[in-house]
Amino acid sequence: MKEFELIEKIFKPLTKGHAAAQNLADDTARFSLQKNEELVVSKDIYLEDVHFLRSDGGFKIASKLLLTNISDLASAGATPLYYMLGFSFNKNLGNDFCKEFARGLKKVQEQYKLGLIGGDTISSKKLFFSVTIFGKIKKGETMLRQNAKEGDLIFVSGNIGDAFLGLKKRFTGLSAAEKNYLSNRHFFPTPRIELGKKLAQKKLAKCAADISDGLLSDLRHICIASKLKAEILLDEIPFSAAAKKTKNDLLELMSAGDDYELVFTAAKKDSQKIFALAKELKQKISCIGEMKKSSKPGIELLDSNGKKIPIKKFGYEHS
Numbered sequence: 619m620k621e622f623e624l625i626e627k628i629f630k631p632l633t634k635g636h637a638a639a640q641n642l643a644d645d646t647a648r649f650s651l652q653k654n655e656e657l658v659v660s661k662d663i664y665l666e667d668v669h670f671l672r673s674d675g676g677f678k679i680a681s682k683l684l685l686t687n688i689s690d691l692a693s694a695g696a697t698p699l700y701y702m703l704g705f706s707f708n709k710n711l712g713n714d715f716c717k718e719f720a721r722g723l724k725k726v727q728e729q730y731k732l733g734l735i736g737g738d739t740i741s742s743k744k745l746f747f748s749v750t751i752f753g754k755i756k757k758g759e760t761m762l763r764q765n766a767k768e769g770d771l772i773f774v775s776g777n778i779g780d781a782f783l784g785l786k787k788r789f790t791g792l793s794a795a796e797k798n799y800l801s802n803r804h805f806f807p808t809p810r811i812e813l814g815k816k817l818a819q820k821k822l823a824k825c826a827a828d829i830s831d832g833l834l835s836d837l838r839h840i841c842i843a844s845k846l847k848a849e850i851l852l853d854e855i856p857f858s859a860a861a862k863k864t865k866n867d868l869l870e871l872m873s874a875g876d877d878y879e880l881v882f883t884a885a886k887k888d889s890q891k892i893f894a895l896a897k898e899l900k901q902k903i904s905c906i907g908e909m910k911k912s913s914k915p916g917i918e919l920l921d922s923n924g925k926k927i928p929i930k931k932f933g934y935e936h937s
């Protein structure tokens with residue numbers, strides 16, 4: 619397929635029901651917000667051999683691309699609306715890859731109720747894909763990294779490290795179901811949209827980040843933005859049963875990234891409400907530590923005896 623056929627046959631069906639896309643018949647897309655709403659925007663770029671392998675196939679690549687972008691909106695407590703797609707292809711790619719790519723997008727956009735409204739398509743030897751996502755939030759409800767307060771408790775959703783383990787091929791002592799679970803955590807993360815929205819709407823949390831580069835790395839961003847220290851307890855970090863079985867170094871799991879869980883801080887007085895929300899959403903939430911005053915913003919990781927554990931690596935960084 620060539621560019622215009624791709625747009626017409628592969629991408630246009632994904633705009634169905636979304637008037638904002640102008641049926642991909644214009645240079646631009648447009649939509650309006652209510653007076654009391656704010657637009658929340660984020661972008662991700664995926665590069666071949668860095669973020670994905672061509673052999674992963676279109677379905678997995680597209681699913682993860684869109685899911686991880688949705689996760690950025692979750693960190694703000696926003697509701698997803700639309701996205702724009704940067705797509706690259708070449709003559710060796712094959713139509714099946716493109717169709718599978720669109721199938722991955724369709725599944726995710728139906729699940730999270732958002733629509734494609736435009737993009738750009740080019741041919742390139744090396745593949746890269748990009749999504750710019752648009753969401754909305756009620757004015758004044760958004761969560762920001764800089765909003766952590768001294769004495770806030772630190773919470774994290776789900777489990778840490780599964781997605782990293784899901785990329786590893788060789789394990790001993792894990793069942794097929796456990797290996798499958800870990801692999802799915804890698805390719806199909808679960809953006810915590812409902813949790814983010816409820817935390818923001820109920821004003822339970824004012825500070826959150828999604829974990830893309832590693833729990834330690836993303837929590838450190840919160841510390842630096844809020845000029846505070848995070849004191850966290852290794853024993854309280856949530857790891858799945860499958861992850862524990864691998865006997866992988868726990869510090870590596872905390873700095874590996876790709877979890878797409880939320881790390882957020884909240885006032886101590888609200889901790890019961892947060893655990894009630896966890897129950898309501900059937901969402902695992904763990905309290906892992908506390909934000910403290912410090913002349914040096916950063917993370918202090920403590921073992922069960924209160925002894926400091928040195929951290930060599932915080933997370934993934936492009937260099």
Ligand code: ADP
Nearest residue numbers: 625629642643644645703704705736737738739
């Ligand atoms: P222009 O050259 O004016 O930038 P294009 O010819 O590239 O526009 O695109 C035509 C229409 O198709 C536009 O509405 C654009 O948003 C849409 N489009 C192009 N590529 C994609 C894509 N990968 N996904 C969704 N829409 C796309």
Ligand code: MG
Nearest residue numbers: 643644645646
């Ligand atoms: Mg144009």
